[in-house]
Amino acid sequence: MSELVPVVCPFCGVGCGMYLQLLDDGLVATLPSRNDPISAGRLCMRGWRAGDLLVNSQRLTSPQVGGEPTSWTEALQQASQLLKGIAGSWQQVT
Numbered sequence: 001m002s003e004l005v006p007v008v009c010p011f012c013g014v015g016c017g018m019y020l021q022l023l024d025d026g027l028v029a030t031l032p033s034r035n036d037p038i039s040a041g042r043l044c045m046r047g048w049r050a051g052d053l054l055v056n057s058q059r060l061t062s063p064q065v066g067g068e069p070t071s072w073t074e075a076l077q078q079a080s081q082l083l084k085g086i087a088g089s090w091q092q093v094t
């Protein structure tokens with residue numbers, strides 16, 4: 001059995017409509033949407049490979065800091081501090 005999930009390609013601003021086909025064994029196929037007003041049944045090569053993001057064994061599924069798994073709270077605090085540091089440096093230059 002398979003399921004078709006309508007999605008929008010995340011790779012560029014065109015926003016082509018497509019379907020991710022989820023199969024029993026977890027395989028994902030990408031299919032263009034013929035009814036989508038933007039893509040009208042077409043996808044570029046990048047779009048055709050969009051499903052690969054979901055099955056890539058190297059895909060991050062939780063936040064990491066310094067290569068180590070951590071909580072979202074800790075990761076967001078670290079990112080906030082880094083961005084504040086960058087913003088402070090930028091203000092000193094201008």
Ligand code: SF4
Binds near residue numbers: 048
């Ligand atoms: S399929 Fe290609 S052109 Fe369409 S949104 Fe994705 S990357 Fe952009």
